[in-house]
């Protein structure tokens with residue numbers, strides 16, 4: 268037995284030996300037994316059904332009763348079995364299937380022209396084309412795409428020093444979707460590990476064609492990947508910044524860069540790091556002057572000021588000073604900030620209607636964390652390291668056993684806060700406007716047929 272094993276054993280024995288709190292401690296992890304309890308008691312089946320029905324689940328004669336059953340769900344099972352094109356007739360069918368199959372992941376696909384489970388039968392009749400007709404506009408932002416601008420972690424890891432990159436993405440994209448595109452029903456969700464997902468659910472967003480989706484994705488693009496010869500991955504052209512980029516810069520990017528990332532990522536703390544930034548300045552006289560200063564005071568720095576902040580100020584001062592007033596050089600400051608902060612989207616996810624995206628409230632199989640909604644108005648307070656894990660929720664359920672008569676099981680756990688965010692910031696306003704749309708479409712249809720009768 269190695270020393271490490273012995274120590275682990277001892278730890279376990281201490282836990283078993285009575286130091287635990289009231290209610291059994293539940294070991295971390297994700298397994299079929301945990302998921303059974305989660306889907307049985309906590310997963311919001313009814314809310315998911317209401318969301319995916321978009322108002323078409325009531326008695327109103329304007330409802331499209333075939334709407335929900337045309338939506339594709341996809342389940343990933345424990346043994347890597349992948350069930351695509353699942354469809355359900357009702358809330359209880361969906362709930363029963365999830366409880367029975369206990370998927371480790373649930374993905375949501377588009378609404379098709381016909382029930383996706385019957386797509387083969389339709390294909391044989393030949394008169395119904397099986398094709399996606401509606402799909403939320405979705406965005407996927409993953410921290411691994413930022414590995415060249417974060418030094419605290421890499422790959423799948425995230426921490427509070429790099430998470431602000433996600434906060435920036437939420438702020439920039441959410442504002443543009445609302446102010447520039449006029450969308451209102453936007454859901455942000457933590458992906459459970461290292462990123463965020465965005466669902467734009469307005470009717471006009473759901474009906475966008477692939478071409479229109481590509482155009483919107485393109486609107487957000489300033490970051491160019493694959494320019495290997497240069498660290499300058501952002502190219503801001505033209506005399507003035509596009510209003511969207513200018514607003515993103517002054518309202519979000521600059522502030523996050525200067526007050527958070529500069530210091531938390533130590534962007535100027537070593538030669539290797541500052542050379543990466545100097546590489547983005549196309550003027551030899553500027554870069555050699557800065558390099559000279561920084562190499563000189565490398566060891567003798569007695570200043571108590573943050574070295575990153577001090578060097579950034581020197582860089583800005585030199586680029587803005589009289590002798591380098593050229594437009595191109597002043598734009599460098601903005602380009603550096605954009606390179607280190609601007610959202611990096613996985614464009615392919617947004618461009619195609621039939622791209623699947625993981626459903627909110629799934630549990631990430633590696634971290635055990637629930638994919639909880641993020642309120643965009645409070646996104647600065649979101650902390651991925653405190654998102655409830657499956658085992659924590661089960662522990663809370665165990666401890667709250669005496670209050671088993673509470674209205675909702677999730678209200679007795681730390682999932683309660685996430686459920687309230689989901690309902691109040693997203694689901695309730697969405698359903699209200701869906702109802703109004705169905706009502707007004709129906710009455711204008713009635714009016715039309717009345718008019719044609721009176722003719």
Ligand SMILES: [Zn+2]
Nearest residue numbers: 419420426429
């Ligand atoms: Zn980090």
